[in-house]
Amino acid sequence: MRAMVLDSPRQLLRHAEIPEPRPGVGQVLIRINVCAVCRTDLHVVDGELPEPKLPLVPGHEIVGRVAEIGTDAQRFKIGDRVGVPWLGWACGKCEYCQSGRENLCSRARFTGYTLDGGYAECCVADERFCFPIPDIYADAEATPLLCAGLIGFRSLVRTGRARRLGIYGFGGAAHIITQIARYQGREVYAFTRPGDEEGQEFARSLGASWAGDSDSEPPEPLDAAIIFAPAGELIPLALKAVTRGGIVVCGGIHMSDVPSFPYKLLWQERSVCSIANLTRRDGDEFFDIAPRVPVRTSVQTFGLAEANEAMACLRAGKIHGAAVLVVQ
């Protein structure tokens, strides 16, 4: 099968012909239609996440159809449309798995990082960690829901009942979460790279009540903020923008170093937390609410062989919405 392969970090992906994987116990073989490009893929390729599987097929926002069923797999039938997310496997036995926090399982395996992912014609996946895709979504439109959507949703849930919500970094996750936040009756304040008027206009078109530069102050104090951009310097800026008791949720897997800041920015019970990975429960809840909003995604499509170009566009901030590789 054709695949885009990472041989070692900080290199371009190689377009290669590699053997098709076989489904193991409890796994299904999926013929991939589309796979989105996530910022995490950039962190993997850039060597910012430790010990990736190598060589590796990146990609963890996969939509395809079940083509073969492994021993003891019984959840899906041939031809079913499924999505494969970042969390590809968890042990089910450790204290985190047993307390509903499989996202923190130390033995967890991740699609497109420690397991081969979706920049390819096929992949195998543990059926328990796949999601059926709601019918209202076309393939490409569904891909960003699988990571940007559901990890973004976990970040949103973490803000509790915050009414005035700031979002820093208006890409794939933000464009989905803004729609859910508006549906829930919240006000969204969008912060983009300074001068990114196109991004700010995009945020307003999705219902943000205000959009501005990340170093500017919102017109009103915020109850919570979510940071999707991988820039540590946004943490003190977001803390400054939230009111007493407010929370700043960091939704990304990697951030540049956080500069020091005066304690008064944290004082009055402000807090900062990170969101790691996802649980299957997050996915079930998200795929329940998304079609009711209904969340719409905007995508820019590329061919499988154009994965390096798609990643370069994402890196340069040129994608509004999500970049999606169309495989077949």
Ligand SMILES: [Zn+2]
């Ligand atoms: Zn575990």
Ligand SMILES: [Zn+2]
């Ligand atoms: Zn992702």
